[in-house]
Amino acid sequence: MALAADRLETLLPDHKPALTTAQARAEAGRCLFCHDAPCIAACPTGIDIPLFIKQIHSNNVLGAARTILEANALGHSCARVCPVEVLCVGDCVYNVKGEPPIMIGRLQRYATDPAVHGGIQFFEAGSSTGRSVACVGGGPASIACAHELVRMGHRAVVYERNPWRGGLNTDGVAPYKMQAEESLKEVEYLSAIGIEWRLDTAVGDDVTWDDLEAEYDAVFLGLGLGTDSGLGIPGEDLPGVWGATRLIRAIKTGAGSLPDPASLGAAVVVGGGNTAIDAARELSLLGVPEVMVAYRRDQDAMPAYLHERGHAVEEGVRFVFRTLPLSFEGDRRVEAVRLTALDHDLEPTGEPYTVPADIVALAIGQARLIDLLDQVDKLDHDWGRVIVDPDTGQTSNPKYWAGGDLANGGEEVVNAAAEGKRAAYGIDGWLRENGGR
Amino acid sequence: MIQRNGRTGEPIDLSIDCAGIRSPNPFWLASGPPANSSGQVMRAFDMGWGGAVWKTLGDPITNTASRYGAIPYQGRNVAGLNNIELITDRPLEVNLKEIAEVKKKYPNHAVVVSLMVETKDEWRDIIKRCEDTGCDGFELNFGCPHGMCERGMGSAVGQEPKVLEEIAGWVMEFASIPVLVKLTPNITDVLYPAMAAQRGGVDGVSLVNTFKSVIGIDHDTLSPIPSVGGEGTSGGYCGPAIKPIALHMVTRLGKAPEFHLPISGVGGVQSWEDALDFLLLGASSIQVCTAAMHYGFKIVDDMILGLEEWMREKGYSRIDEFVGKALPNYKEWGDLNLNFKIVAEIDPGTCIECQLCYAACEDGAHQCIELPKGTRVPRVIEEECVGCNLCQIVCPVEGCITMVERDTGLPRESWNERVAKGTAGAGSLH
Structure with missing residues (x-):
């Protein structure tokens, strides 16, 4: 499905634009080519980073892309969306030396752009094994799993309830890291080796788990997390009070009736995780003059990455800590948030006060898909987090595998990619041993 | 123009005398594209260069396009440079007129004229006409390894000690100003041509000229680089990559007891430290080409300031106090x-x-x-x-x-x- 041309994300700049050839060669030349390189160990998908950088330096850019995509099919989006500051780049030995670490993410982007944009394929479908696998959920975990399965010769069919492909890569990633268009290009590129898609198809509603089990030899669960959680306080259903992921989806895809942020005066974002920071930065960059993040604990307890918080502060986002909303107020739509300060035991203290807010984003977590998971026979989960074998990704129901946010509780795209690949190997091994149907 | 720093102490005198050719500092532009015209040479002198070896004069030639190829390394564009450019492509009269102009305007700078002709009559004629410009010396181009050697000149002469000695003898018959012979490194032992030059009676040698080289192949067109319409040829290799080999050859002459001539050191000098290596191994002037082609004439600022600073630190006030000073530490x-x-x-x-x-x-x-x-x-x-x-x-x-x-x-x-x-x-x- 084509995305709305006037979707808000297109107004935002690319915060890490493409390197020129001269920049890439110079940066690649700085890489020390460490023995037993810490950057590789820091990458959940184990990309041979010094090797692909050496390949860029030796003018073998497509070879670099092959090295990246062999380890991580989602390497094109990971180059843009990975929190490299806490992964590969964070472990670059140049940090120890007190010099700028290698710009690994941007070099990775430099390598994959020509391949993905030019449709240059390095891999193809393996000769058919006659087996087929359903991958439920159309995000990075399922795509990584399906890509690997197709390479092994299995048929892989991805079920996605939205009309677009790519999951959070398409509708959830901060636009200044990657816009939806880029995610769709990547999915197109990866699907070209033979991944099949069933869009607008919600498993549990449009097709049943029994249908899947009847049609496929195995099922991979890459459903991610559910809808945004609420606080359960008065005024939460006023127009203008958004769940953060729904708000971000509206910015990225045009879905939903989001007012022009430039016409708004103030925003309040509730929460302290990376989604809260994303929502706050996006609103601020789109022109909301006053953006406040209210977090109920201390600054040090904030789960959001320090570097992301730093960017938010630079962009003018204001943070208040140990602060909790009591209600959302307004006549026909939200106009203000009533807040209270919390003491060290997180109990309300002092007089409540109100701040103006034309828009509110709740980033306090996402619902678990407990009801949906309970429809599957003998599927063990810990309050919605599916329990898997750490080596194979297999669940307690031997026909089911899982990976991504559904199994890890909510991590990065690169973790989902690694777990999707892990499950593909697990499924392949199981199919070989068990002869399928 | 560089700003001299105001430190007190022994004044630093960078002036040199190499084979009877004097200049206010040891840094000369080597014969090549940077020393092709009066506009360039005068600008270079204004920016601090002590001398220039004018791009080789001889019979008019026609050059190709393109002419240069480079090896980049670790983010630097020029680790080594190769060229297939020949001697000057400008009329002799124009060059002579410009040399005279430069000499008139810069009487204290060294203007050495590089020469390459074929017959004895041609040598007599060109030496006479050049001396009329007031130039300070000659450098006989017996080193160019591409184009001219196929016509029996350049490195073809430098690789034949007998021919070298004979032509050097002719030149000494006609010349009344100092003569250097520029040696080719494309030989097994540089001492043979150097001794031939000494026997021919010249005043000094310059080394090294460029190394015969193929820079690489364009992997799409399969043409050697630099490409002349899809074809290429061997060129002369220069730049930082050749410095260690040039230093070895300078050392070879500096250590040979039978060789007595002054040396002008050439080959890959990019900085004052490179120049100092040549000086410590016995060169009494330094010639630079590739660095000027890469960074422009301003690069001499770093060379002069760095050399002065080192001299101040080590307590030297004149260049000749340390020329050849590392030679005793060089052992077999x-x-x-x-x-x-x-x-x-x-x-x-x-x-x-x-x-x-x-x-x-x-x-x-x-x-x-x-x-x-x-x-x-x-x-x-x-x-x-x-x-x-x-x-x-x-x-x-x-x-x-x-x-x-x-x-x-x-x-x-x-x-x-x-x-x-x-x-x-x-x-x-x-």
Whole structure:
């Protein structure tokens, strides 16, 4: 499905634009080519980073892309969306030396752009094994799993309830890291080796788990997390009070009736995780003059990455800590948030006060898909987090595998990619041993 | 123009005399594209260069497009440069007029004219006409390894000591100003052509000219680089990559007891430190081409300021006080002390844990570094360390790995001394 041309994300700049050839060669030349390189160990998908950088330096850019995509099919989006500051780049030995670490993410982007944009394929479908696998959920975990399965010769069919492909890569990633268009290009590129898609198809509603089990030899669960959680306080259903992921989806895809942020005066974002920071930065960059993040604990307890918080502060986002909303107020739509300060035991203290807010984003977590998971026979989960074998990704129901946010509780795209690949190997091994149907 | 810094102390005099050619500092533009016209040479003198060797005069030629190819390395665009450009393509009259203009305006700068013609009559004629410009000396281009050598000139002369000596003899018959011979490195031993030049009676030698080279192939068109419409040829290699080989050749002449002529050092000089290497090994002037082609004439600022600073630090006030001063420390391998021992030491405090030293020693040298469990900081196994330097060379942190002397308690002893004593078999060679 084509995305709305006037979707808000297109107004935002690319915060890490493409390197020129001269920049890439110079940066690649700085890489020390460490023995037993810490950057590789820091990458959940184990990309041979010094090797692909050496390949860029030796003018073998497509070879670099092959090295990246062999380890991580989602390497094109990971180059843009990975929190490299806490992964590969964070472990670059140049940090120890007190010099700028290698710009690994941007070099990775430099390598994959020509391949993905030019449709240059390095891999193809393996000769058919006659087996087929359903991958439920159309995000990075399922795509990584399906890509690997197709390479092994299995048929892989991805079920996605939205009309677009790519999951959070398409509708959830901060636009200044990657816009939806880029995610769709990547999915197109990866699907070209033979991944099949069933869009607008919600498993549990449009097709049943029994249908899947009847049609496929195995099922991979890459459903991610559910809808945004609420606080359960008065005024939460006023127009203008958004769940953060729904708000971000509206910015990225045009879905939903989001007012022009430039016409708004103030925003309040509730929460302290990376989604809260994303929502706050996006609103601020789109022109909301006053953006406040209210977090109920201390600054040090904030789960959001320090570097992301730093960017938010630079962009003018204001943070208040140990602060909790009591209600959302307004006549026909939200106009203000009533807040209270919390003491060290997180109990309300002092007089409540109100701040103006034309828009509110709740980033306090996402619902678990407990009801949906309970429809599957003998599927063990810990309050919605599916329990898997750490080596194979297999669940307690031997026909089911899982990976991504559904199994890890909510991590990065690169973790989902690694777990999707892990499950593909697990499924392949199981199919070989068990002869399928 | 550089700003002299205002430090007090002994005034620094950079002026030199190389084979009777004087200049206010040792830095001359070498014969090549940067010294092709009066506009360039005068601008260079204004910016601080002490002299220039005018791009070779001779019979008019036609050049090709393109002409240059470069080897980039580690983010630098020019580690080595190759060219297939020939001698000047401008009319002789224009060059002579411009040389006279430059000399008139810059009487104290060195203007040396590079020459390359064929017959004795041609040499007589061109020397006469050049001397009328007031130039300070000649440099005989017996080194160019492309284009002209196929016509019996350039390196074709430099590779034939007899021919070299004969032509040098003609030139000395006609010239009344100092004459240098520019030597080609495309030979087995530079001493042979150098001795031929000395026998021919010239006043000095310049070395080295460029190395015959193929820079590479364009992997799409399969044309050698630089490409002339899809085809290419061997060119002359110069730039930083050739400096160590040029230094060896300068040293070869500096150490040969039978060779007595002054040397103008050429080959890959990019900085004052490069120039100092040539001076310490016996060159009394320095010629620079590729660095000026890469960075422009301003690069001389760094050369002058750096050399002055080093001289101040070491207590020298004139260049000739240290020309050739490193030559006594240059020994034949057989005279080096086999009982001198150094070992590597890694400073864990500055180690960034890249383990390049481990990989280099384990795979590329002598397996004397280990990776202890529980840390990423490598450890030198001192009893195994042969003191080869490789770990220190690859370490990206300055000062992290040092080579530390260990007293072996043994007296100085060289291989040649062992041979003399009849104990040469004792002691293994790596």
